[in-house]
Amino acid sequence: MTDYLRDGAEIYRRSFATIRAESDLTRLPPDVAQVAVRMIHSCGMTDLTGDLDWSPNVVRDARAALRAGAPILCDAMMVASGVTRRRLPAGNEVVCTLGEPGVAELAEKLATTRSAAALELWRDRLGGAVVAIGNAPTALFRLLEIVAETGVRPAAVLGIPVGFIGAAESKQALAESDLEHLVVHGRRGGSAMTAAAVNAIASEVD
Amino acid sequence: MTDYLRDGAEIYRRSFATIRAESDLTRLPPDVAQVAVRMIHSCGMTDLTGDLDWSPNVVRDARAALRAGAPILCDAMMVASGVTRRRLPAGNEVVCTLGEPGVAELAEKLATTRSAAALELWRDRLGGAVVAIGNAPTALFRLLEIVAETGVRPAAVLGIPVGFIGAAESKQALAESDLEHLVVHGRRGGSAMTAAAVNAIASEVD
Numbered sequence: 001m002t003d004y005l006r007d008g009a010e011i012y013r014r015s016f017a018t019i020r021a022e023s024d025l026t027r028l029p030p031d032v033a034q035v036a037v038r039m040i041h042s043c044g045m046t047d048l049t050g051d052l053d054w055s056p057n058v059v060r061d062a063r064a065a066l067r068a069g070a071p072i073l074c075d076a077m078m079v080a081s082g083v084t085r086r087r088l089p090a091g092n093e094v095v096c097t098l099g100e101p102g103v104a105e106l107a108e109k110l111a112t113t114r115s116a117a118a119l120e121l122w123r124d125r126l127g128g129a130v131v132a133i134g135n136a137p138t139a140l141f142r143l144l145e146i147v148a149e150t151g152v153r154p155a156a157v158l159g160i161p162v163g164f165i166g167a168a169e170s171k172q173a174l175a176e177s178d179l180e181h182l183v184v185h186g187r188r189g190g191s192a193m194t195a196a197a198v199n200a201i202a203s204e205v206d
Numbered sequence: 207m208t209d210y211l212r213d214g215a216e217i218y219r220r221s222f223a224t225i226r227a228e229s230d231l232t233r234l235p236p237d238v239a240q241v242a243v244r245m246i247h248s249c250g251m252t253d254l255t256g257d258l259d260w261s262p263n264v265v266r267d268a269r270a271a272l273r274a275g276a277p278i279l280c281d282a283m284m285v286a287s288g289v290t291r292r293r294l295p296a297g298n299e300v301v302c303t304l305g306e307p308g309v310a311e312l313a314e315k316l317a318t319t320r321s322a323a324a325l326e327l328w329r330d331r332l333g334g335a336v337v338a339i340g341n342a343p344t345a346l347f348r349l350l351e352i353v354a355e356t357g358v359r360p361a362a363v364l365g366i367p368v369g370f371i372g373a374a375e376s377k378q379a380l381a382e383s384d385l386e387h388l389v390v391h392g393r394r395g396g397s398a399m400t401a402a403a404v405n406a407i408a409s410e411v412d
Contacts, residue, residue, distance in 0.1 A: 004347045004372050006318040011344070011371045018370040044368045044393030078398065081287035112212040138217070141210045162250045162398075164224040165217045166210050187250030190398045192284065192368075 015041055016206050022046045031059035035182065035200040042196035043188075051185045053171075058156050058180040062130050062201045065155035071095050072198060073122050073154070075115055075161075076135035082195025083132075087203040097121035116142035123152070130201075131157045134194025137166030144173055156180040158197045162189035221247055222412050228252040237265035241388065241406040248402035249394075257391045259377075264362050264386040268336050268407045271361035277301050278404060279328050279360070281321055281367075282341035288401025289338075293409040303327035322348035329358070336407075337363045340400025343372030350379055362386040364403045368395035 005011055016037055023046040025033040032054050040048050066072070071093040074080040080096040088094075097103065097118040107117035115136030122129075126146070131154045133140045140159050147153060159174040159181055161167045171183040182197060211217055222243055229252040231239040238260050246254050272278075277299040280286040286302040294300075303309065303324040313323035321342030328335075332352065337360045339346045346365050353359060365380040365387055367373045377389040388403060 004344065004375065006322065006344060008313075008319040008344075011319070015370045041369065043396060044370065044373065078284050078288045078401070082284045082397070107214075113214040113217070116212065138210065138212060138214075163247065164221040164250065167250065169210065190249060190396070191288070192396045192398055195284070 023049050035197050038196045038200035039193050042192040053175050054182045055180045058182045061180045062156035065130050066202055071125050071129050073129050073131045075133045075139035076191050078191035079132050079134040079194050084199050087199050113138040115139040127152045129154045132194050132198050134160050134191040137161045137170040140170040159183045160189040160194040229255050241403050244402045244406035245399045248398040259381050260388045261386045264388050267386045268362035271336050272408055277331050277335050279335050279337045281339045281345035282397050284397035285338050285340040285400050290405050293405050319344040321345040333358045335360045338400050338404050340366050340397040343367045343376040346376040365389045366395040366400040
C-alpha cells in the first residue's frame with residue numbers, strides 16, 4: 001500500500017500552497033483571490049481563474065451581509081449541503097426551497113423548471129441576501145427577472161451554474177447586470193465550487 | 207432580459223445531445239459511456255472522458271448490487287445529498303458517516319483525517335456495497351487498506367476524489383487494485399461528478 005499524508009491540517013496547507021504556486025492570481029484583487037483559491041481547491045483546476053469574473057465589491061458586500069445575519073439562498077440541496085455551518089459568522093440560515101411542497105405544481109403552472117419555480121419561495125427573504133446558484137441556469141435567469149420585476153436586491157449573487165444549455169448565457173447576463181456578482185464564465189461551475197465560494201466568503205481561515 | 211429555455215425535459219434532452227456530439231465516447235463500452243455522459247453533464251467538461259478509467263464489470267456489478275438492495279457508502283455529505291433518491295431501484299440506503307458522533311475523536315486516536323476515520327463505521331456494511339468517494343483522497347486510501355486488512359469486498363468503488371494532495375495517487379492505487387472500479391485520473395473529481403455516476407448507474411433513464 002502506498003503511504004499517504006494523513007494530517008488534515010497539513011493536507012490543507014500543502015493544497016493551498018500548490019494552488020497559490022500554480023494559479024495565476026495576479027489579475028485578481030486580494031479578496032477575490034482568497035475566494036478563488038478555495039474554489040480551485042474544490043475542483044482541482046488551477047486554470048479556473050481565467051473564467052472568473054466579478055464586480056469590485058462582491059466579496060466585501062457578501063461578507064458584510066453574512067456578518068449582519070443575512071440568509072444564504074441556494075438553488076440546489078448540494079450547494080446548501082456544502083456550506084460549512086461552523087464557518088458562518090452569524091449562524092446564518094442556509095435555504096434551499098427546491099424540495100418544498102408545491103414547487104413541482106408551481107413549476108407546471110408557471111411553465112418553467114422546478115429550479116426556477118423554487119425561487120418564488122425566496123421572495124420575502126431576497127432583499128439583502130447572499131444568493132448562491134450552483135446548478136440551474138434557469139434559476140439564475142429567473143433571479144434576474146425577479147430583481148427586474150420587483151426592484152428587490154440581494155447583497156451579492158454567486159452565479160456559478162454548470163452545463164450546456166443556458167449556463168454560459170445566464171452567467172453572462174448576471175455579469176452584465178448591476179448586481180454585485182461573482183461568476184465562472186462558460187460551461188464550468190457546480191455545487192462544489194459554489195459552496196466553496198460561500199465558505200471562503202464566510203470565513204477567511206484556510 | 208434574454209429569453210431562455212424553460213422546459214426541463216427539453217433542457218436535459220439538448221444537454222445530453224450536446225454531450226454525445228462533442229465528447230469522444232468511442233473508446234468507452236456502452237454502459238460506461240452512459241455513465242460518462244451524466245458525469246460530463248454534472249461538470250460541463252466534455253474532455254472528462256480522457257481521464258476516465260474503469261474495470262470491465264464495474265457498471266454491471268454496481269447496478270446489480272443496487273438492484274439487490276446494496277447500500278451506497280459516501281465519503282461526503284455532498285455526495286449523499288446529490289444522489290437522486292427516486293432513481294434508486296430498491297430504496298437503497300445512502301450512508302455518510304462523516305458527521306456521526308465520535309468520528310472526530312476517532313480521527314485523533316487513529317492519527318488520520320475525519321474522512322478516513324469515518325470509514326471505520328462502514329465496516330459492517332462494506333461487503334457488497336457500492337462505495338462512492340467524491341471528496342477525500344484519504345478516504346479512498348483507507349478503503350483500500352480496509353479491504354486489504356479484512357478481505358471484505360464492496361461490489362464496486364466509484365473513486366473520484368478531487369484535489370492536489372493524494373487525489374491522483376489514491377485513484378491510481380484503486381485503478382491498480384483488483385476491485386471493480388470507476389475513476390477519474392488526475393486532480394479533477396468531486397461530489398457532483400460522483401453523485402452523477404451513482405445516479406447514472408442507479409437508472410438508465412436520462
